[in-house]
Amino acid sequence: MDVFPNSTLTRFPAGFHENDELRSQFIRALLLQRSTEAQVEVAGASGILKVLVRFWHDAQAVPYDVAECLQSWLSLRDAGFEIVTFDDASASDYIAKTFGPRHVAAFERCNHPAMRSDYFRLCYVLTAGGFYVDADDVMTEGLWSTLYEDASLKLQPLCYEIPSGIMIPVVEIWDPDIPTEGRIFYVNNNPLVAPPGHPIIRRALERATSALLKGSRPKDIQSTTGPGNLTAALAAHARELALEGLPRDFELMRRWDRVAETRWDLSYRADKRNWRNVVWS
Template sequence: MNLAPDRSLTDFPRGFHEVDALRSEFVRRLFVAECAEGNPSANAAGIPKVLVRFWDDAAAVPPDVQACLDSWNPLREDGFEVLTFDDASAAAHIRETCGPRHLEAFARCHHPAMRSDLFRLCYLLSSGGFYVDADDAMTEGDWPLLYGNDRLKLQPLSFDIPSQSMVEVAGFWRFDRPRPDRLYYVNNNPLVAPAGHPVLRRALERATDALLGATGPVEIQATTGPGNLTVALVEHAHERALAGLPPDYEMIRDWDRVGWTRWELSYREDGRNWRNIGAGRE
């Protein structure tokens, strides 16, 4: 397909969401289209003021991770409920709110990062709220940026292939032409959503099907992580564009005013970090 500098979200072939280059180009166009549209106000009453995190073993949270978790406690003063789930409490929540298929998929997740990925989809789909990873710390805590309307909020990402490095988010809004040297996708952290959002439902079912149908090891990023969520978003956004419906999702542009990811944490040096799987640091 010719990837002309066209902002249309409708001129993509059937099944394009499974083709990396086409999916990336679609996501880039989403970024550009949203920049042009802006983010109109809407009712945010459908998104609960609940902050949700996950760490697999509640009895063995590293001190530096605990410091990240504790940094969000001031949100309680703004009326937030602040929750941290572990393997046992996450499984209980999935059992109560989703069902046996999803519980079995959770049990098949071979790494805590995968269980965290699947759990956040289950929790937000069933209950709604604000999910952050346990290694994110609060900065200014400017949470109203994420609660201005009831759309699903996602963090945009871009990877520059030649330099093998991430692109600064601030530059995304100037990308009004195709960039085959870059990959565009969305992160699954942070996530802010009302209960029942169709992108979360699609992502959860896609991940569950993959886990239950797997006959061997699966790749985390594509199966339960950002890759999976990006496919779900692209399918959903394309369908809405074809139907002439407005977006029910938007990109988070100023996450650093709310929180940030701490990369120097001790657990990143061992197998608790999913990036180290197969790297000899398990």
């Protein structure tokens, strides 16, 4: 039996996913809900392309330490992966060819490389599917095959503690007894592993596009194109599944660290290429 039956998820009102506190509570409920996650009917294969996709805004100026992160994934070629890295120009071309002027305009209104990376990955994964990973991630144990066991969207849940300004270890966020006050439960937008056309990615892209094209250029990367945007899309979709009595078509990963980890001691993090260092005027 589920710790939290679907009725718990359906108690959240329509539109709740646009409220930060309610969205966090919903993600917490998803984490505690036992389920046969990723109940996607497939026959012998996941349906997810073996394509590893990355983004660095300037292909001619990739920092040496970021290049080392990118190179850590090259062994995937031996497993049949195609490995591609986009920059601002090639990402814009891809969006123009696969979507059109509206989405190109939204991409051009992304006023930081991190935001363009966020937006592009949604465009690419929606149309082509595959395995998107940030340029500052390095392969660890390389257990990527666990991401290809079915056709569900794979997402990494996280928890941020506001008073201390620290991330809660992922292994702890599944514990039903951990404190929740002052903590935000959400999903990261890295990695993304999905078949093409996934409804959560579609919803996240449309939400981001609408926000980017509305009024002045948005300055909140996290909520406009980043994890906050994807979490809102997930929450709305998961509630709809619960209302219809349908199984999940997504998986909240427990052990992404067995595939990869983020490298924090990178040179670019000290300057404005790191979105956290930008002071918006």
